[in-house]
Amino acid sequence: MTRKKGAPRISSRLKSSKAEQIFSAAEAVFLDVGYGAASMESVAARANVSKSTIYGHFENKQMLFDAIIRRRAEPIFGGQDVPLATADIRQRLLDLATSYVMTMLSPGAVSMYRAVLAEASQQPDIGQAFYLAGPTRAQRQLNDYFGALAERGLPKLGAADAPLVADLFMSMLAGDSHVRALCNQPPDEVLFSKICAMAVDLVMTRYS
């Protein structure tokens, strides 16, 4: 990918310190108050930098937001380090489920959802970039696993149905809890484990 005019000008040897300051400051501000309410002034203040320094690194406000989303979506949604040790399908699914729920309800993920969805109708690209870098990342992981289970592990699960089952499984986990979090409603920690257990139970009962 060639470097476009206005893209971050980062030294090839070491990321500029200022650029790093701007990145993390903008990240905090945008994810905290959202794109609209965030001002370049407040980003500059938080980064201990002048506004024109920001414009030296990023073409404009939209490009800055875009860069932040693309940079942060992957680490937030890709950090699913689930122990693969166990061969017990039920336990494995439960581990995956718990990890996924924790990821989706983490403050960082919730803030990013809010910020991106708000801008999705104005900047169509940002919606797609986020969806591909974020939610689909976890989906692919689970798709692969259910695909494997279709061949060996869950006898009643046809290979053709595997992706759909993976989709429904994940949807059960986030679902209402996710909407509640996005709406700023208090979480119900006890409920999470019940949901995970029941989602696993539904799938296991149907396909094993």
Add this chain to the structure above:
Amino acid sequence: MTRKKGAPRISSRLKSSKAEQIFSAAEAVFLDVGYGAASMESVAARANVSKSTIYGHFENKQMLFDAIIRRRAEPIFGGQDVPLATADIRQRLLDLATSYVMTMLSPGAVSMYRAVLAEASQQPDIGQAFYLAGPTRAQRQLNDYFGALAERGLPKLGAADAPLVADLFMSMLAGDSHVRALCNQPPDEVLFSKICAMAVDLVMTRYS
């Protein structure tokens, strides 16, 4: 509830025509571009009214947004007129599922989700008001039905589990399709019916 200063001054006999114009204009603007990008100027222009007229009816921009969300959430999410004729549980669940999916993915619902979630961290009240008037409305309906099924219809479904199953059932239906819609990704109409069918199948297999 007593009328607070700045609240809409609506004649007790008939809603003022101007107030109605402002309401529907603001609704269109806010849901189209979101709270931040919407200006009182554009609302006034769309309503064929001056800005000061708006401020005569609503205290400020936030209160106007608040009034619109509360007024619109109910009709958008409460319009679940599902035919109750059939006694066939499977068919009944499929009808409920289809109706729910169509509601959640309708342009009005998607726009409202976007607008509200964007403001949820700034105006905590709006998140709660929306959640109670919108999503929970459909939930209660389904909760009641699953409660009834627990007593008669689905022998393996305990009354204590009914609300949780209702929750998971709905989560499966909206789930990823909803997130995709919010991210402005194109919908997959064929997928919807598959999802509904499989969600019903999962529940029926486990509890009947």
Add this chain to the structure above:
DNA sequence: GTCTATAAGAGGATAGAC
């Protein structure tokens, strides 16, 4: 109640010195 006109200020973006 409604309008025109305007105050008051914030925000994005840039010019020019260093």
Add this chain to the structure above:
DNA sequence: GTCTATCCTCTTATAGAC
């Protein structure tokens, strides 16, 4: 590359006439 100072537009909100 970075800063200070500034431009200009847009926005919320109000004052005062009718």
